[in-house]
Every structure is written in C-alpha cells, then in structure tokens.
Amino acid sequence: MSRTLLIAPLLLFLGVTYLVPLAGVLLQSVTVPEPGLQNYQEVLGDPLVWSVIWRTLRICLFVTVLATVLAYPLTMLWVRGRRPVQIVVELCIMIPFWLSVLSRTFGWLSMLSNRGLLNTWLKDLGIIDMSLTMVRNDFGVIVGMVHFLIPFAVFPLASAMRNMDERVLMAARGIGASRFRVFWQIFVPMTWGGIMGAALLVFVFSIGFYVVPTLLGGGRSVMIAELIYLRIFQIPDWGIAAALSALIMVAVGGFLVTIIRRTGVGSQ
Amino acid sequence: MNGHFQKDQALLLAEKFKSGRINRRSFVQGLGMLAGASALGLNAATAKADTKEMIYVNWGGDAIDAMAEAFGDSFTEETGITILYDGSGPTEGAIKAQAEGGSPTWDLVDCDPFSGQALGRQGLMEPIDWSIVDEGKLREGFKWEYAASSYFYSYVIAYDKTVYDTPPTSMADFFDTEKFPGKRSMYKWGVGMWEAALLADGVAPEDLYPLDMERAHAKIAAFKDNVGAFWGGGAESQSLLLNGDVSMALIWSTRAMLLDKDTDGDIAMTWAEGIIAPGSNGVIKNNPGGAEAAMQYIASTQDPEKQVVLFEMLGNGPANPAADALIPDEEKFYNPVDPENYAQQIPLDMDWYEENYGAALDEYLGIISS
Known part of the structure; x- marks a missing residue:
C-alpha cells in the first residue's frame, strides 16, 4: 500500500504529461479533419511514407546490430579489463555521452566530409587519390547514429556481465574448455539477455532520430521523425501526422512485445 | 521557404558575431531580446483593451535585432505600442496551433505569402486592411488578401x-x-x-x-x-x-x-x-493587440528608409520599390529587387x-x- 502511495506522484505525472497527450494524438488520428479512418488509409497508400518507413527500418536495424556488436567488446574491456584500461574505456564511453548530439554530429561532419580530416589524412598518406564520400549519405547517418548509441548499448551489457557468476567460467576452464569455447559457449549465452536488452534499447531510440539524419544525410536520408515534423509544421496535416505517429508506435510496440516474449528479456 | 528561409536569419546573427562583423554588445542584446520576447510572450495570453504591446513572431536571431532596429523602435516612439519580437518561428503549423483556439498570444507573423493565404482561407488570419496598409508602397503583384510582402530574397x-x-x-x-x-x-x-x-x-x-x-x-x-x-x-x-x-x-x-x-x-x-520570392507580414485572427494596431505596424514598416536598414543588416531586398534608390551604389548589386537584378529573375507564383x-x-x- 505505502509502495503504491510512494509511486503515485510519478504515475500521476506520467499520466498528465504523457498519457493524456498521447490519447490526444490517437484521437486526432481518427478525428482530424473528420471522424473516420481516412488518415490511416492515406498514410498506408502513400509511397513516400512507405519508402521513408523502409529506410528508417533499414538504417535502424543496421545501427542496432553495429552498435550492439561494437559495444560488446568495449563493455568486456570496461567490466573485465585491468584497472587502467577500465578507466580509459569508461572515459571513452562517458565523455561522448555527455556531449550534445549536435556537437557530436558536427564533429562527424568535419571528420568525414570531402575536405575533412579523414580524407586529408588518407590523401596525405597516399592511400587514396579521390576523396571518399563518407558523409551526406546513409553511411554518414549510420556512423553518426552508431557513435551516439553505443553508450546506450553498453549499459545493459555491462549489467549482464557484472551479474554473471564468475565461477561458471572458471569451472568451464577447469574441465578443459579453451578460452575461445568458454567465450562462445558460456560467456555469450549468459549475456544473451543483456544483448537483447541493448539491441532493443538502441533500436527504439534510433527510430526517433531527427538531428543526425538531417545533418549527416545530405538531405537524402529522410527518416520517419522528419516526415512527422514535416506534417506538423511545414505542410500542416495534423491528422496525417497523428496517424503516422500512432502507426510507428503500434509497429514498434508490437515488435518489442514479440521480441520480449520470444527471448524472455527482462525476466532474468 | 515555408519558414526555412526566415529561420536562417537566426543563424546569421551568431555567425556575424563570430566573424567579428558585429560587436559583443549587440550580440548579447540580440540574444537578450530573443529571451525576453519569448518570456513575455508566455504572459500575453490576456487580450488587452488598449494596446500597449504586440508580439511579432519571426524566425529568430539576426532578424530580431534587425527588425527591431529597422521597424520596432520607431513604431514604439510614434504610437507608444511596444513591439516584442519573438523568434520562435511561425511555421504554418505553429500559426495554426495559435489561431485555432480562438485566443492567440501572437499578433503578427513573418510568413510565406502562400502560408498566409492558406491559413487565411481557413479563417485563421485577418485580411490585410488596404485602407491602412498602402498598396502603393508595394511592388506590383506582391500583395495578397492575407499577406503583404515585406522583403525579397x-x-x-x-x-x-x-x-x-x-x-x-x-x-x-x-x-x-x-x-x-x-x-x-x-x-x-x-x-x-x-x-x-x-x-x-x-x-x-x-x-x-x-x-x-x-x-x-x-x-x-x-x-x-x-x-x-x-x-x-x-x-x-x-x-x-x-x-x-x-x-x-x-x-x-x-x-x-x-x-x-x-x-x-x-x-x-x-x-x-x-x-x-517575398516574405510577408500577416496578422493572426483575433490577435490580442487588435487588427487595427497590427495593420498600423505593417503600414509603418513600408517606409523606404526603414527597409534599407533591414537590407543593410540582412541582405533582404526592400518591399517598397522607393527604397531601391536609397541603397548605396556599391551595395546595389546585392539587392535582389534592384531593377537591374530583378529583370534577370523570375518571380515565384x-x-x-x-x-x-x-x-x-x-x-x-x-x-x-x-
């Protein structure tokens, strides 16, 4: 009882600031400009919407896999490395985490652009003659997003690795398993929950990205958040914007529930 | 366009400051005005019987500084009405959100003529009162029912x-x-x-x-x-x-x-x-300061000398053709509506x-x- 009471302010706060507006959006999607499902019909029949959704999913899945895979060894170093290594890795994770997404994105822009640092170095070293186009396309978007999202993958992975029973690993080594085998057959499976948790967190975050694709995509990588912005402010059609938001929410929500049921993430 | 051009003025200020084109004081002033105007904007919900201040919403940054210097200060001197420049960006969606409730907090907006027209036809904008705003001070073809051209780019x-x-x-x-x-x-x-x-x-x-x-x-x-x-x-x-x-x-x-x-x-x-293409002034339906005062503000911005100030600060071409001649010769090349330049261009429909x-x-x- 007292527990419920203590948490009540939070529930109230979320109810007022989140659920009520959300209900408003859902309501708008079937009432603006007139009652009915025509907004959903229009959204589902619009080839632009489909191409944007397809690109968003493609980029986000790619980003999710990359961020999680890259975060994994990083997290191992952070959790299991020697103290000095741990400190360096921790700084590498934390410092970018505290920087604003805008400055990080502009950083990538000056790093990767045609006359950017990377191209200049590669040319000076004689590795390439022509500038590589590494930004203002999907590649740039993916680099920027992966960089931003790696810390979000690190935290669930770290918690899974920290909660692991070390004795199991030692036992495996003790009965003669190679390091390689211990890693793939014991360590990785025991962090599976953390891997899925990290992937889900990154995926959900990545769906709503706006700044990174806008700046690093060269105007070509229009993702769903930008399309919704367009329908709210630029060419106002709030019913359509609401329907788009609702569809994305339902799709992502459904996807999450399925994954969670299938893999049992969160039950550990 | 559709707000994007105007929003760009926001960034010009910071860039000018960085490149040393304006001094620190006016940069801080500009930012202060931005903050102040937005803060006051929140409190302006109650309609005033006798107008003391009006809120003009533009795209922020340099446009705040420039419009205040070019138009706002002198209007306050002449009428006693303070114009607060709010840089929060009057996108078509934002104006719609303001006007649809029936009691907007904004008075005037710096909008694209086609946005003004679209919103006007939905009953969300006041028609321009051509008995107060002088159509003789606009270039031929650049006036609309709900929008009066205010500058060119x-x-x-x-x-x-x-x-x-x-x-x-x-x-x-x-x-x-x-x-x-x-x-x-x-x-x-x-x-x-x-x-x-x-x-x-x-x-x-x-x-x-x-x-x-x-x-x-x-x-x-x-x-x-x-x-x-x-x-x-x-x-x-x-x-x-x-x-x-x-x-x-x-x-x-x-x-x-x-x-x-x-x-x-x-x-x-x-x-x-x-x-x-021109940018334009529009008045939001049922604006708190009253349509008449808003129209008077628009009329006051038609003064050619004031428009030259805006050109000098932002590079926006004046809406009043009489202003072209007042621009110094060495700057005339940059005026989009200078007769020599205008003749080479095609107006947006x-x-x-x-x-x-x-x-x-x-x-x-x-x-x-x-």
Whole structure:
C-alpha cells in the first residue's frame, strides 16, 4: 500500500504529461479533419511514407546490430579489463555521452566530409587519390547514429556481465574448455539477455532520430521523425501526422512485445 | 521557404558575431531580446483593451535585432505600442496551433505569402486592411488578401570561381555537368528547384506556371546523382560551398551575398534566372493587440528608409520599390529587387504554391531520397 502511495506522484505525472497527450494524438488520428479512418488509409497508400518507413527500418536495424556488436567488446574491456584500461574505456564511453548530439554530429561532419580530416589524412598518406564520400549519405547517418548509441548499448551489457557468476567460467576452464569455447559457449549465452536488452534499447531510440539524419544525410536520408515534423509544421496535416505517429508506435510496440516474449528479456 | 528561409536569419546573427562583423554588445542584446520576447510572450495570453504591446513572431536571431532596429523602435516612439519580437518561428503549423483556439498570444507573423493565404482561407488570419496598409508602397503583384510582402530574397546560382573559368549564366548551365563539371547542391524543400529544372529543360520563363511537375521531376531524377547534398538550411548551403563539397549550388541570395563578400568573390553569385520570392507580414485572427494596431505596424514598416536598414543588416531586398534608390551604389548589386537584378529573375507564383506545394514536396522528397 505505502509502495503504491510512494509511486503515485510519478504515475500521476506520467499520466498528465504523457498519457493524456498521447490519447490526444490517437484521437486526432481518427478525428482530424473528420471522424473516420481516412488518415490511416492515406498514410498506408502513400509511397513516400512507405519508402521513408523502409529506410528508417533499414538504417535502424543496421545501427542496432553495429552498435550492439561494437559495444560488446568495449563493455568486456570496461567490466573485465585491468584497472587502467577500465578507466580509459569508461572515459571513452562517458565523455561522448555527455556531449550534445549536435556537437557530436558536427564533429562527424568535419571528420568525414570531402575536405575533412579523414580524407586529408588518407590523401596525405597516399592511400587514396579521390576523396571518399563518407558523409551526406546513409553511411554518414549510420556512423553518426552508431557513435551516439553505443553508450546506450553498453549499459545493459555491462549489467549482464557484472551479474554473471564468475565461477561458471572458471569451472568451464577447469574441465578443459579453451578460452575461445568458454567465450562462445558460456560467456555469450549468459549475456544473451543483456544483448537483447541493448539491441532493443538502441533500436527504439534510433527510430526517433531527427538531428543526425538531417545533418549527416545530405538531405537524402529522410527518416520517419522528419516526415512527422514535416506534417506538423511545414505542410500542416495534423491528422496525417497523428496517424503516422500512432502507426510507428503500434509497429514498434508490437515488435518489442514479440521480441520480449520470444527471448524472455527482462525476466532474468 | 515555408519558414526555412526566415529561420536562417537566426543563424546569421551568431555567425556575424563570430566573424567579428558585429560587436559583443549587440550580440548579447540580440540574444537578450530573443529571451525576453519569448518570456513575455508566455504572459500575453490576456487580450488587452488598449494596446500597449504586440508580439511579432519571426524566425529568430539576426532578424530580431534587425527588425527591431529597422521597424520596432520607431513604431514604439510614434504610437507608444511596444513591439516584442519573438523568434520562435511561425511555421504554418505553429500559426495554426495559435489561431485555432480562438485566443492567440501572437499578433503578427513573418510568413510565406502562400502560408498566409492558406491559413487565411481557413479563417485563421485577418485580411490585410488596404485602407491602412498602402498598396502603393508595394511592388506590383506582391500583395495578397492575407499577406503583404515585406522583403525579397531569391534562389540563385552560387559557384566556385576557382573551379570554373567561365561563369554559369543560366539554369541550363547549372544542370550541365559536361560544360561545368563538379558536384551541385540543391534545396531540400523543393521551392525554386522545380522552376530551375524546367528552365534548364527549355521551358520559357513566362510558360513556367502551372509547373509541369512530371517534367521537372524527370529532370531532377536524372540529375540527382550529381547533387552532393540537398541543403536544408542557409548555414549548411554556405559551408557546402566553402568546404569544397560542391562547386555550384542553388542557394538563397542572402547567403550567396555573404559567401561573395567573405571569400572576396572566390565564391561568386549570379542573378541570372534566379527565382525570386517575398516574405510577408500577416496578422493572426483575433490577435490580442487588435487588427487595427497590427495593420498600423505593417503600414509603418513600408517606409523606404526603414527597409534599407533591414537590407543593410540582412541582405533582404526592400518591399517598397522607393527604397531601391536609397541603397548605396556599391551595395546595389546585392539587392535582389534592384531593377537591374530583378529583370534577370523570375518571380515565384504564390498561388501555385498555395495549391500544390504539399503534394509537390512529397513527390520531390520521394525522388531525392530514393
């Protein structure tokens, strides 16, 4: 009882600031400009919407896999490395985490652009003659997003690795398993929950990205958040914007529930 | 366009400060005005019987400073009404949100004429009162029922002079990568780009409207691989050219002017076949300060000398043709509506945009992003 009471302010706060507006959006999607499902019909029949959704999913899945895979060894170093290594890795994770997404994105822009640092170095070293186009396309978007999202993958992975029973690993080594085998057959499976948790967190975050694709995509990588912005402010059609938001929410929500049921993430 | 051009003024202020073009004091002043205006804007919900202040919403930054200096201060002196410039950005959606409830907190907005018209027809804007606002002080053809033109800018070709021996002189040159090899940049939100594509494809300027979208999009689809980036904001367009990412771009004339000045002409501009468009003043329906006071403000901004101040600060061409002659000779080249420049350009058809912009932009985004 007292527990419920203590948490009540939070529930109230979320109810007022989140659920009520959300209900408003859902309501708008079937009432603006007139009652009915025509907004959903229009959204589902619009080839632009489909191409944007397809690109968003493609980029986000790619980003999710990359961020999680890259975060994994990083997290191992952070959790299991020697103290000095741990400190360096921790700084590498934390410092970018505290920087604003805008400055990080502009950083990538000056790093990767045609006359950017990377191209200049590669040319000076004689590795390439022509500038590589590494930004203002999907590649740039993916680099920027992966960089931003790696810390979000690190935290669930770290918690899974920290909660692991070390004795199991030692036992495996003790009965003669190679390091390689211990890693793939014991360590990785025991962090599976953390891997899925990290992937889900990154995926959900990545769906709503706006700044990174806008700046690093060269105007070509229009993702769903930008399309919704367009329908709210630029060419106002709030019913359509609401329907788009609702569809994305339902799709992502459904996807999450399925994954969670299938893999049992969160039950550990 | 559709707010994007105007929003760009927000960034000009910070950039000017960085490049030392304005001093710290006016930079801080500008920011202070931005903060102050927004804070006061929150408290202005109650309608005032006798108008003491009105809120003019523009796109922030330098436009706040410039409009206050050009128009606001003198209006306050003449009428006792304070104009608070709020830089929060009157996108069509934001104005709609203000006006639909019936008790807006904003009075005036710096909007695209076609946005003003679209909103006006939904009953969300006051019609311009031509007994107060003087249509004689506007250029022919640049007034609408719900919007009075307030300044001009243009979509022009800017190019890297160090790359090309002969300057491009037409949109056909822009689309010709054999004659002018190198990457291009175009506007992400479509405005002016359809016109450019059609002109390049051989359509005569007088036959442009209604735009043949199929033909324009075919031209753009065939050309898009030469486009290094589609820019979404003025600062971005500038850095694309400055960093050498592209060697030719269709950008706003205000940005082209800055590039030309900053690089001593290494990145030059041409008015040839520029697509020229006005920004406009509009009044929100049931504005707290009253429609009459708002119309008086618009009328007061028609003074040519005040408009020259705005040109000097932002590079926006004056709406009142009488202002052209007041611009110093060495600056006349940068005035989009200077008779010599204007003659080379083609005005954007606001009626067409009001009717077709949404659908056209959808299709355009589909093409450039695939």
